[in-house]
Amino acid sequence: MSILSGKNILVGISAGIAAYKSAHLVRGFIKAGANVKVVMTPASKDFITSLTLSTLSKNPVLSSFVNEKDGGKNDNPMWNNHVELGLWADYFVIAPATANTLSKMATGECDNLLLATYLSAKCQVFVAPAMDLDMYKHPSVITALEKLASYNNIIIPATLGELASGLVGEGRMAEPEDIVTFLETYVLKQLPLYGKKVLITAGPTYEAIDPVRFIGNHSSGKMGFEIAKAAANLGAEVMLITGPSAETVNHSSIKRIDVVSAEQMYDAVHQYFNTTDIAILSAAVADYKPKIYASQKIKKQVATLSLELEKTKDILKSLGAIKTHQFLVGFALETENELENSKLKLKSKNLNLIVLNSLNDDGAGFGVSTNKVTFITENNETIQFNKKPKAEVAIDLLQQVLKQLHA
Structure with missing residues (x-):
């Protein structure tokens, strides 16, 4: 049993090619015994389907402020409550976090459900950047990551590897199993008997x-x-x-x-x-x-x-x-x-x-x-x-x- 067993983990997915790894990340958290919910940016659905993620997480996947089934067209539209979602989570993992999403998080811009949930969250937030190497090294991205870290968010560093552009360098999202291990280690270090x-x-x-x-x-x-x-x-x-x-x-x-x-x-x-x-x-x-x-077995010979x-x-x-x-x-x-x-x-x-x-x-x-x-x-x-x-x-x-x- 993992130390994550029974924990509520919210996975946020933004629109990058690394979103395909999010299915493995959700599965990894489920295997660790966690309860998982997923919130996506609308554009991220171009990279991975909500059906896949809802099947793996065993929970509906949310990507808009209004329930998509009614589209807000009837008299009683269902509101996806970002405040409740943020309060539900013990940990919020945004993976992949694109340059666009990182910039908005750093400046407080709030134009989708994922960002609204981030701004409402009371739990520890983990950010796993994913982008091409020149984007990852750009001063604006570096500044955004530094600002997010100063807000007490925890950055899971991007790794070195082959990128979608065909280039090789930093910017590759950490592997799902490494993100799960990263969270397990973090949780353990906060516990009173860690190291004992x-x-x-x-x-x-x-x-x-x-x-x-x-x-x-x-x-x-x-x-x-x-x-x-x-x-x-x-x-x-x-x-x-x-x-x-x-x-x-x-x-x-x-x-x-x-x-x-x-x-x-x-x-x-x-x-x-x-x-x-x-x-x-x-x-x-x-x-x-x-x-x-x-x-040898003692025989029952006397009273x-x-x-x-x-x-x-x-x-x-x-x-x-x-x-x-x-x-x-x-x-x-x-x-x-x-x-x-x-x-x-x-x-x-x-x-x-x-x-x-x-x-x-x-x-x-x-x-x-x-x-x-x-x-x-x-x-x-x-x-x-x-x-x-x-x-x-x-x-x-x-x-x-x-x-x-x-x-």
């Missing part, structure tokens, strides 16, 4: 008794997966280390590593911890494992079976002992003396924050989509929340992490 590496553990661990049986627990991994998604959506590069779980994740900023046992999770966590900025250990790691693993267990490695404590710059978050699932036990765990394992959830609370803990948590900070501050979906708990958690980091 976040390590998250999730799910249970299974400690083998024999090739068939294991010791485990009821953790689904849902909480950890929701934290991973929320962290990625805030711009982080996420390493998700998970025990056996049916949960899935599809995000370009999340790398998933599957493990089974506590030993495997310990090794994977320590492999990445040194380069981690924030570590959130939400996995329900088994505290004990069989001391002896039976290489009782005794297993000798030994402690697994304490992953959270081992990280607390070696952390330097890392912000370390642990989880505590308690059934009695909840606050006291959680505070002891916070101190003994050298954590910055601990998340307490209780099996005594209805709708919290394993196997459900909700949780009811309490945060306890390293300064002994206690913050209680009502029951809410785990996706919302994940957002609350990351906001608390950011609050403590910036304190």
Whole structure:
């Protein structure tokens, strides 16, 4: 999943031969999960049809102030509201932006729907120039681009290549896939966790008794997966280390590593911890494992079976002992003396924050989509929340992490 997923992107098309690339641009934004609408200058329809763009965007394409179906000839013409269109967009990408359109944008001239929408837009505007090389280097175009940049528009530079005139030089519109990447990078850089590496553990661990049986627990991994998604959506590069779980994740900023046992999770966590900025250990790691693993299935021959267990490695404590710059978050699932036990765990394992959830609370803990948590900070501050979906708990958690980091 792209960081553009769910964003509203308005694509503006002006009248240049590069308009044929706009179909690929719209398709690229749709594939990234964005909602796309298209506004065209009337002359741009000589280069690409609105039918193509409406089919790809799954929205009507607008190019005039009055709905073209009635042409304004009946008593109740439909007005294409440029103000609403500008307010709808999270990002406005004008590609191609011809010399004519650039000049009008720079001077505030407003003689078509695209320009009216540009002047009404409250969102960030991106401009991808496209023209012949002599036009691109002309002082009037350079001045227009400089003025637009001074208005806080972001210019996506034209590239070097073969132009419609047959000449080779600057002026070629950036390729659609590069424009999509440009926007993704821009959005990421605005997010509070951009540039941060976040390590998250999730799910249970299974400690083998024999090739068939294991010791485990009821953790689904849902909480950890929701934290991973929320962290990625805030711009982080996420390493998700998970025990056996049916949960899935599809995000370009999340790398998933599957493990089974506590030993495997310990090794994977320590492999990445040194380069981690924030570590959130939400996995329900088994505290004990069989001391002896039976290489063959144990036969059911007697009425009782005794297993000798030994402690697994304490992953959270081992990280607390070696952390330097890392912000370390642990989880505590308690059934009695909840606050006291959680505070002891916070101190003994050298954590910055601990998340307490209780099996005594209805709708919290394993196997459900909700949780009811309490945060306890390293300064002994206690913050209680009502029951809410785990996706919302994940957002609350990351906001608390950011609050403590910036304190």
